[in-house]
Amino acid sequence: MLDLLSGFITELRNAGLPVSLTENLDAMEAIKHIPMEDRDAFKYALAATLVKNNSHWRSFETVFEVYFSLRGPEYAIDGDADADEFWREMQEQQRQGEGNGGSGGMEGLSPEELMKILMKALMAGDQAMMRALARQAVQRFAGMEPGRPVGGTYYLYRTLRNLDLEAMLEKLMEISRQEVSGELTALEERLERDEHEDQIEKFKQEIEAEIRRRLVADRGVEAMAKTLRKPLPEDVEFMHASRDEMQSLKKALQPLTRKLAARLARKRRHGRKGPLDFRSTVRHSLSYGGVPADPQFKYPRPAKPELMVVADISGSVAAFARFTLMLVYAIQGQFSKVRSFVFIDGLDEVTEYFKNTEDISVAIHRVNTEADVIWVDGHSDYGHAFEVFWNKFGKEIGPKTTVLLLGDARNNYHASGSWVIKEMRQKARHVYWLNPEPKSYWNTGDSIVGEYGTFTDGVYECRNMRQLEAFVEKLA
Amino acid sequence: MTHRFDSVQIVREGLKDVHYLADDGIAGVVFLADRLAKPILVEGPAGTGKTQLAKSVADFLGARLIRLQCYEGLDESKALYEWNYKKQLLRIQADRKSDSWEDVHDDIFGEDFLLTRPLLEAITSEDPVVLLIDEVDRVEVETEALLLEILSEYQVSIPELGTIQAKQIPLVFLTSNNTRELSEALKRRCLFLHVDYPDMEREKEIVLTRVEGITENLADQIARIVRSIRQLDLKKAPSVSETIDWARTLVLLGIEHIEAEQAKETLHILLKYQTDIAKAAKELSIEK
Numbered sequence: 001m002l003d004l005l006s007g008f009i010t011e012l013r014n015a016g017l018p019v020s021l022t023e024n025l026d027a028m029e030a031i032k033h034i035p036m037e038d039r040d041a042f043k044y045a046l047a048a049t050l051v052k053n054n055s056h057w058r059s060f061e062t063v064f065e066v067y068f069s070l071r072g073p074e075y076a077i078d079g080d081a082d083a084d085e086f087w088r089e090m091q092e093q094q095r096q097g098e099g100n101g102g103s104g105g106m107e108g109l110s111p112e113e114l115m116k117i118l119m120k121a122l123m124a125g126d127q128a129m130m131r132a133l134a135r136q137a138v139q140r141f142a143g144m145e146p147g148r149p150v151g152g153t154y155y156l157y158r159t160l161r162n163l164d165l166e167a168m169l170e171k172l173m174e175i176s177r178q179e180v181s182g183e184l185t186a187l188e189e190r191l192e193r194d195e196h197e198d199q200i201e202k203f204k205q206e207i208e209a210e211i212r213r214r215l216v217a218d219r220g221v222e223a224m225a226k227t228l229r230k231p232l233p234e235d236v237e238f239m240h241a242s243r244d245e246m247q248s249l250k251k252a253l254q255p256l257t258r259k260l261a262a263r264l265a266r267k268r269r270h271g272r273k274g275p276l277d278f279r280s281t282v283r284h285s286l287s288y289g290g291v292p293a294d295p296q297f298k299y300p301r302p303a304k305p306e307l308m309v310v311a312d313i314s315g316s317v318a319a320f321a322r323f324t325l326m327l328v329y330a331i332q333g334q335f336s337k338v339r340s341f342v343f344i345d346g347l348d349e350v351t352e353y354f355k356n357t358e359d360i361s362v363a364i365h366r367v368n369t370e371a372d373v374i375w376v377d378g379h380s381d382y383g384h385a386f387e388v389f390w391n392k393f394g395k396e397i398g399p400k401t402t403v404l405l406l407g408d409a410r411n412n413y414h415a416s417g418s419w420v421i422k423e424m425r426q427k428a429r430h431v432y433w434l435n436p437e438p439k440s441y442w443n444t445g446d447s448i449v450g451e452y453g454t455f456t457d458g459v460y461e462c463r464n465m466r467q468l469e470a471f472v473e474k475l476a
Numbered sequence: 477m478t479h480r481f482d483s484v485q486i487v488r489e490g491l492k493d494v495h496y497l498a499d500d501g502i503a504g505v506v507f508l509a510d511r512l513a514k515p516i517l518v519e520g521p522a523g524t525g526k527t528q529l530a531k532s533v534a535d536f537l538g539a540r541l542i543r544l545q546c547y548e549g550l551d552e553s554k555a556l557y558e559w560n561y562k563k564q565l566l567r568i569q570a571d572r573k574s575d576s577w578e579d580v581h582d583d584i585f586g587e588d589f590l591l592t593r594p595l596l597e598a599i600t601s602e603d604p605v606v607l608l609i610d611e612v613d614r615v616e617v618e619t620e621a622l623l624l625e626i627l628s629e630y631q632v633s634i635p636e637l638g639t640i641q642a643k644q645i646p647l648v649f650l651t652s653n654n655t656r657e658l659s660e661a662l663k664r665r666c667l668f669l670h671v672d673y674p675d676m677e678r679e680k681e682i683v684l685t686r687v688e689g690i691t692e693n694l695a696d697q698i699a700r701i702v703r704s705i706r707q708l709d710l711k712k713a714p715s716v717s718e719t720i721d722w723a724r725t726l727v728l729l730g731i732e733h734i735e736a737e738q739a740k741e742t743l744h745i746l747l748k749y750q751t752d753i754a755k756a757a758k759e760l761s762i763e764k
Binding site for chain 2: 018020022023026029030033034038040041044045047048049051052053054057185186187190191194195198255258259262263
């Protein structure tokens with residue numbers, strides 16, 4: 001048990017969760033009081049002692065499932081039973097199922113019958129039945145073989161393709177309609193649909209869990225944990241985020257901006273005292289007979305910077321630009337003025353989009369659909385975009401302005417137009433460049449970030465939320 | 477040391493008796509907090525029953541609830557203890573001639589002159605108490621350090637008096653709305669519990685227990701609608717307390733079955749932003 005737990009904790013650390021020694025000891029203490037047979041309680045006990053940040057919960061859950069999925073009463077394998085044995089047993093079952101139909105249980109059912117049972121289970125929300133069905137479905141459709149070097153998603157895809165859950169949803173809706181014998185009102189229709197979708201989602205999770213369980217049995221705990229390891233939300237790279245990760249990033253953005261705004265406001269209020277106010281000190285020293293006993297300090301008045309964001313929104317870097325814009329606008333109270341521009345090879349101002357709406361995602365959508373950013377062919381042309389920017393808006397850059405340039409500086413071998421940056425630097429307070437690419441890729445191929453970089457106050461690598469947050473905090 | 481609870485199940489049942497429906501996670505962590513003698517840090521969106529959890533546990537145990545509401549600028553003298561200056565001054569003036577310096581000095585820094593504040597009170601209390609440190613994320617990072625000693629050792633050190641040990645170990649709840657990251661030191665000392673919006677079944681149960689005179693049918697419908705609304709991308713999703721308010725309103729209006737029209741008229745109880753209301757009305761096809 002102790003071995004298992006320490007392996008588990010090592011894996012948590014590998015996944016990036018900060019688990020301290022005290023927390024480790026707490027977990028050991030905690031599991032003395034909670035029996036492992038009660039899997040949910042056991043999971044919560046470990047989570048309460050080891051995971052202190054809610055956004056890490058998913059990573060924890062994945063690791064937990066891998067490490068403890070083969071242990072538990074439902075699966076009837078005791079601690080010393082080998083994974084190999086389990087696997088053999090499973091194959092046995094499978095062979096039986098193929099060999100003599102109708103040997104009892106679900107093996108003998110035809111696919112149609114299986115679907116019917118599934119439909120009933122989904123209708124009633126019968127969790128136990130769904131689990132049994134998920135196991136059955138995986139056994140039948142996934143075609144899993146030991147030692148086959150395929151990822152879990154492949155099996156998942158195969159199983160789901162055979163089940164055709166989309167059609168299932170429609171069928172379920174059909175049944176709901178029949179039940180009330182007549183038309184559903186729009187509200188009811190919506191509620192029923194949500195209900196069924198929820199059930200189907202649960203069923204999908206059961207299937208995923210089942211596949212994972214079998215893979216763990218086949219490949220062993222460590223190997224599986226490694227393949228399933230995913231970065232924490234704040235470490236997900238903007239440029240390679242999957243759709244799911246994008247979703248979780250979006251969710252993470254909201255609390256993050258709130259925290260950032262609170263922190264910045266606090267910093268502004270409780271900032272250190274300013275430099276010595278010489279005049280006032282001398283004035284006060286008169287009451288001590290000329291001894292400067294009571295030094296006076298200047299009241300700090302940190303100026304709110306004016307911000308101009310110029311973002312490349314072509315293909316690969318679009319996600320990064322979107323997040324930066326969302327972040328900047330979410331904390332726009334910390335700046336005296338925010339203006340935003342987007343470009344691909346043409347350039348357009350999009351400040352208006354953000355001004356007229358409370359909902360940032362709507363504004364982002366409008367930026368993507370309405371902004372006029374294509375000049376010739378819709379491939380990044382930084383040089384031309386910067387020239388347009390300089391001609392149209394260059395006059396508006398003042399000594400209080402901070403200019404943020406976002407992009408990977410992959411210029412498709414066009415003219416760089418770096419003189420614009422040079423001019424900008426002379427007029428603006430600061431010019432920063434944020435690059436979503438890893439540092440090692442800079443200045444390779446058509447990337448000319450180095451050329452631009454020489455004229456800016458700094459080029460920053462902003463691959464993930466953590467780096468972006470750190471930069472914005474520094475800025476405000 | 478005797479334990480307060482025998483099993484997770486008992487915690488759950490007990491909380492149910494005082495109308496708090498805990499899920500497995502909540503009951504498990506409360507049970508564990510008792511066994512490990514550790515405070516619980518409860519985090520989650522506003523209005524999901526974080527403070528209520530502490531109150532309900534106190535209720536269930538029949539213990540006194542001592543509450544420390546945190547705010548910016550909270551300091552030692554408000555959270556831990558303070559010397560009663562006025563009384564000290566009176567003591568000095570009362571017999572100016574008789575006592576020697578040593579006597580007076582020892583005397584005025586005695587327990588008689590100590591004003592206890594919530595944290596000190598919680599650990600010096602004879603009878604069982606539940607300590608609730610509410611919205612701990614509102615204090616500054618530096619002030620957090622005040623809590624560390626009491627949370628890990630259950631003691632308070634007063635320079636003039638020495639260390640005051642806890643007479644009994646109270647059950648401690650800290651709640652946080654997560655407006656800032658709490659320090660690692662604080663987190664390390666606590667068990668972490670994230671309370672999220674309940675799933676539909678639990679929400680229905682909650683509505684049924686907290687709202688008088690509601691029919692099962694209506695509760696079910698309310699829970700379903702609220703779940704659908706929470707799935708939308710809103711500025712502020714409806715909290716459990718708002719769901720309960722909504723249920724109460726519907727009961728008061730004598731509504732048995734929610735129709736689109738009624739839902740639209742009462743949506744402002746559930747949602748507090750105009751844009752959210754418009755969005756929800758549109759999404760739920762209430763507005764044609």
